[in-house]
Amino acid sequence: MLYPTPIAKLIDSYSKLPGIGIKTATRLAFYTIGMSDEDVNTFAKNLLSAKRELTYCSKCGNLTDEDPCAICEDETRDRSTILVVEDSRDVSAMENIQEYRGLYHVLQGLISPMNGIGPDDINLKSLISRLMDSEVTEVIVATNATADGEATAMYISRVLKPAGIKVTRLARGLAVGADIEYADELTLLRAIQNRTEL
Amino acid sequence: MLYPTPIAKLIDSYSKLPGIGIKTATRLAFYTIGMSDEDVNTFAKNLLSAKRELTYCSKCGNLTDEDPCAICEDETRDRSTILVVEDSRDVSAMENIQEYRGLYHVLQGLISPMNGIGPDDINLKSLISRLMDSEVTEVIVATNATADGEATAMYISRVLKPAGIKVTRLARGLAVGADIEYADELTLLRAIQNRTEL
Numbered sequence: 001m002l003y004p005t006p007i008a009k010l011i012d013s014y015s016k017l018p019g020i021g022i023k024t025a026t027r028l029a030f031y032t033i034g035m036s037d038e039d040v041n042t043f044a045k046n047l048l049s050a051k052r053e054l055t056y057c058s059k060c061g062n063l064t065d066e067d068p069c070a071i072c073e074d075e076t077r078d079r080s081t082i083l084v085v086e087d088s089r090d091v092s093a094m095e096n097i098q099e100y101r102g103l104y105h106v107l108q109g110l111i112s113p114m115n116g117i118g119p120d121d122i123n124l125k126s127l128i129s130r131l132m133d134s135e136v137t138e139v140i141v142a143t144n145a146t147a148d149g150e151a152t153a154m155y156i157s158r159v160l161k162p163a164g165i166k167v168t169r170l171a172r173g174l175a176v177g178a179d180i181e182y183a184d185e186l187t188l189l190r191a192i193q194n195r196t197e198l
Numbered sequence: 199m200l201y202p203t204p205i206a207k208l209i210d211s212y213s214k215l216p217g218i219g220i221k222t223a224t225r226l227a228f229y230t231i232g233m234s235d236e237d238v239n240t241f242a243k244n245l246l247s248a249k250r251e252l253t254y255c256s257k258c259g260n261l262t263d264e265d266p267c268a269i270c271e272d273e274t275r276d277r278s279t280i281l282v283v284e285d286s287r288d289v290s291a292m293e294n295i296q297e298y299r300g301l302y303h304v305l306q307g308l309i310s311p312m313n314g315i316g317p318d319d320i321n322l323k324s325l326i327s328r329l330m331d332s333e334v335t336e337v338i339v340a341t342n343a344t345a346d347g348e349a350t351a352m353y354i355s356r357v358l359k360p361a362g363i364k365v366t367r368l369a370r371g372l373a374v375g376a377d378i379e380y381a382d383e384l385t386l387l388r389a390i391q392n393r394t395e396l
Contacts, residue, residue: 002290002294003261003286004252004261004262004263004264005263006244006247006248006252006263007248007250007252007261009244009247010244010245010247010248012244013240013241013244013245016233016237017226017229017230017385018225018226018229019225021224022339024217026287027216027217028215028216030247030285030286030287031215031216032215032245032248032249032253033248033249033261035249037249038215040245040246040249041246042211043214043245044242044243044245045242046204046207046208046209046210046211047230047238047240047241047242047245049204049207049208049231049240050204050205050207050227050231050239051203051230051231051233051235052204052205053204054205054231055371062354063202063205063231064202064203065202065203065204069202087228088201088228089224089228092200095200096200104380111335113274153290163349166231173303192358198372
């Protein structure tokens with residue numbers, strides 16, 4: 001397609017985003033031209049400030065605009081428990097349910113032998129040094145149930161258990177509201193293995 | 199979800215785009231943070247310059263970065279024909295097939311009685327004044343076959359025909375490669391009505 005240069009460049013920028021092909025990028029670019037000056041300026045400013053102002057918490061590795069992050073600084077939180085997650089979105093999901101009151105550790109990745117990502121390539125060393133001189137008694141591993149997630153969970157468990165720290169993981173089973181007949185086999189297997197008393 | 203302010207603002211900006219919900223916006227925002235500084239700067243710059251540098255051609259109404267636009271200025275184009283389209287994307291689609299060599303007129307909208315959009319609310323007056331003192335002999339109406347597109351086509355035809363200008367429209371029928379059994383009824387109706395000799 002032949003577009004004036006400014007719009008061709010904007011289409012190019014949009015199409016670099018994940019899951020956005022050339023047709024959607026074109027639609028978004030034309031929509032942008034129709035947006036108010038103020039909205040476009042805000043969008044551009046938000047892009048730049050998200051990139052510039054965000055950093056990783058030096059304690060837990062969570063994405064934050066102040067270091068240490070608000071959770072690490074919060075005196076009311078239970079400092080005996082650390083929940084280990086893959087990325088900052090998992091922290092938000094967990095915070096959203098307002099049940100967990102301990103601390104977090106964000107790996108910003110997973111061990112992935114297939115992709116050559118080892119324990120030193122993710123934010124794991126700092127977890128171990130955090131545990132050295134602290135009151136932590138339990139580490140909850142909350143990685144996803146993918147091959148890489150399981151490998152990471154196994155590695156953390158193997159490193160921490162000898163140090164006398166209790167390592168737990170999130171319960172696996174049927175999602176609330178899920179139909180037994182449509183559940184995948186692995187989920188059903190976990191659900192029967194981890195059954196609880198009524 | 200609880201995110202640091204800069205990322206919450208970026209999610210908000212992304213979610214204002216059409217077809218992008220809060221989950222996709224979150225994914226895009228986190229992806230943006232992982233992008234290189236250069237890519238994010240370019241993206242922000244492209245957003246601003248698309249909004250600032252683009253204007254509508256004072257002759258044909260097409261989106262352009264120089265006025266009059268490259269097509270209106272092109273001396274080699276056939277000035278006896280004007281193809282009328284809804285927006286600039288239609289111009290690009292038509293230019294892409296490299297068959298049409300006349301001029302364009304971009305309405306930047308359609309007459310839509312249901313939404314209170316009349317002939318004066320779109321770029322239609324300038325089409326009529328363009329025809330006043332020019333060598334144009336044919337106007338091809340290439341609006342989509344929606345209710346608004348048809349209403350606009352009928353209006354243009356009614357205004358121009360008394361002035362002795364030939365008004366044509368794009369052929370409607372089965373798309374090349376379409377199956378007869380899956381064609382909608384209206385398309386099939388047009389295909390039989392507009393059949394051509396073999």
